[in-house]
Amino acid sequence: MKQQILTATDYHRATSYRRHHLTPHTLDWAHQPVLTKHYPDLPRVTLDRSAKLPTIDYFDLVNRLQANESSSSQVPDIQKLSTAFSLTHDITARTMHTGTPFYYRSVASAGALYPFEIYLAVHHVDGMDPGVYHHHLFESCLTTLRHGPVPEIPPADRGVSATFYITGIFFRSAWKYRNRAYRYVLLDAGHLLENLQLALGALGLCFSIQLDFDDERVATLLGLDPQREVCLVCVHLHDGRERDKKPVDANPLKSLSADILQASTVSDQEVTYGEILSIHRAGSRISNTVAEALPAMDVLGNLPSSWIDLNVPDHPGSADYTRVLRQRRSRRNFIAAPETVDGFMTFVDQMARNMGPVSNMPPAYRSAITLGFLVGAGMPIPPGFYLLDPDANRLGRVSDAALTESMASACLDQMWLKHATLHLLFMTDLAVLDRDWGPRGYRYAMIEAGRLGQQAYLAATASGWGACGIGAIYDREAADLLDLAADGALLYLVGTGPVKTR
Numbered sequence: 001m002k003q004q005i006l007t008a009t010d011y012h013r014a015t016s017y018r019r020h021h022l023t024p025h026t027l028d029w030a031h032q033p034v035l036t037k038h039y040p041d042l043p044r045v046t047l048d049r050s051a052k053l054p055t056i057d058y059f060d061l062v063n064r065l066q067a068n069e070s071s072s073s074q075v076p077d078i079q080k081l082s083t084a085f086s087l088t089h090d091i092t093a094r095t096m097h098t099g100t101p102f103y104y105r106s107v108a109s110a111g112a113l114y115p116f117e118i119y120l121a122v123h124h125v126d127g128m129d130p131g132v133y134h135h136h137l138f139e140s141c142l143t144t145l146r147h148g149p150v151p152e153i154p155p156a157d158r159g160v161s162a163t164f165y166i167t168g169i170f171f172r173s174a175w176k177y178r179n180r181a182y183r184y185v186l187l188d189a190g191h192l193l194e195n196l197q198l199a200l201g202a203l204g205l206c207f208s209i210q211l212d213f214d215d216e217r218v219a220t221l222l223g224l225d226p227q228r229e230v231c232l233v234c235v236h237l238h239d240g241r242e243r244d245k246k247p248v249d250a251n252p253l254k255s256l257s258a259d260i261l262q263a264s265t266v267s268d269q270e271v272t273y274g275e276i277l278s279i280h281r282a283g284s285r286i287s288n289t290v291a292e293a294l295p296a297m298d299v300l301g302n303l304p305s306s307w308i309d310l311n312v313p314d315h316p317g318s319a320d321y322t323r324v325l326r327q328r329r330s331r332r333n334f335i336a337a338p339e340t341v342d343g344f345m346t347f348v349d350q351m352a353r354n355m356g357p358v359s360n361m362p363p364a365y366r367s368a369i370t371l372g373f374l375v376g377a378g379m380p381i382p383p384g385f386y387l388l389d390p391d392a393n394r395l396g397r398v399s400d401a402a403l404t405e406s407m408a409s410a411c412l413d414q415m416w417l418k419h420a421t422l423h424l425l426f427m428t429d430l431a432v433l434d435r436d437w438g439p440r441g442y443r444y445a446m447i448e449a450g451r452l453g454q455q456a457y458l459a460a461t462a463s464g465w466g467a468c469g470i471g472a473i474y475d476r477e478a479a480d481l482l483d484l485a486a487d488g489a490l491l492y493l494v495g496t497g498p499v500k501t502r
Helices: 008-014 058-064 080-089 170-202 217-222 257-263 274-282 321-327 343-350 364-366 404-408 413-421 431-463 475-481
Strands: 044-045 091-097 098-105 116-122 131-136 140-145 161-168 207-210 229-236 307-308 370-375 386-388 396-399 420-428 466-470 488-497
Touching: 008 274, 008 431, 058 170, 058 431, 080 116, 080 170, 091 321, 116 170, 131 217, 131 386, 161 170, 161 217, 170 207, 170 229, 170 274, 170 321, 170 364, 170 431, 207 257, 217 229, 229 431, 274 431, 321 431, 343 386, 364 431, 370 488, 404 413, 420 431, 420 466, 431 475, 475 488
Parallel strands: none
Antiparallel strands: 044 140, 091 098, 116 131, 116 161, 131 140, 161 229, 207 229, 307 396, 370 386, 370 420, 386 396, 420 488, 466 488
């Protein structure tokens, strides 16, 4: 590491791709990270996968999630949690690649490296003992890491029956992406978070998303090796119980065994990247500043010249939620087929419904991301660069230039992207992140970009389109193409639109 990473701006610039300046890198296939954590000899709780999955329309579910208004505050049982795990992270298909099985999953992941893990702290769940558990995807079970009552982390002002913890293992992504991997670990945590909140909404469970917590204390609770694995998101399940008078975070925590910490090691030849550890540690301190909502136009060099209202049809169509989850894929076989006004407006509206005041994300951090669109031929509005205003439910036209082919070039010359008739642009102002939240603001922005990116995948699937996320970007080249402000950055891009069908 050539410089000390203390801010979001430092890390993003230190790990930026520049044309003609990429260092060649060969993947060490002999030491590829394992995709499953192992805890030998620890007891397990088998999850029942026989329950019928909820029958709900995807579009109705997104509407239901607004402000969490229709959720129940009843204490959940183990069957509901089993179903929540199935809906959050599941295997959707199996194929063979060079003689090795490959499993498609319901969650998007950069390079299919799946750096995330899910843990569950149980406080009051019917059919489960209090304690801390790790979710094993392939064996559909929970491994017991702690027995007995555990503190609620972070503390809550209402009853908590259980808490989901989403973690990231650095080397699973760094094996391929090296010091840039922290970006993808955060994006993938956001992908998983979106699936989790949809699952909890489909099951009618009351929840709250927490991005601020004591990093060290959570690592101790879950038995993580903080050099290798860190917690990125907490999601509390709330119930109707009265809040205990005793502080919920007062119980002392003992460290778990060295064998449990060792499970965070996923290869016998791991490489530690100082930039990743540095930015994560720099962001361990929670800012006490409550940032005001960042006007979306601040990330741009130019303001929109005109606006288009989102005229959404009363009946946008229907798509079974669980079918959408199982059919989600990264697809690149885009075609320039014409799309209807209703289809386009419905897709954009689905994205707007996940942002602004109706989002379940912590209020202050909703402003960490600005969403733009590059529109190509075939969409029912003129080609150009547009900005989404989710509060007013409208699109602002920033430029009438056709930029999809140039953006494909800026995405490491992945020219298949030029055929995607819609590019979703997840942008931020790095200086604003640092000013309002310090280096932890980078987590907020990247996790939110990933969460919305997963929603783009699902909305595209529900619309009969394809989608593919792109994190490999010549960073400054893309920012200049969009004429972003001096500290503006394109964090993530999802190409979407009609695709070839069989």
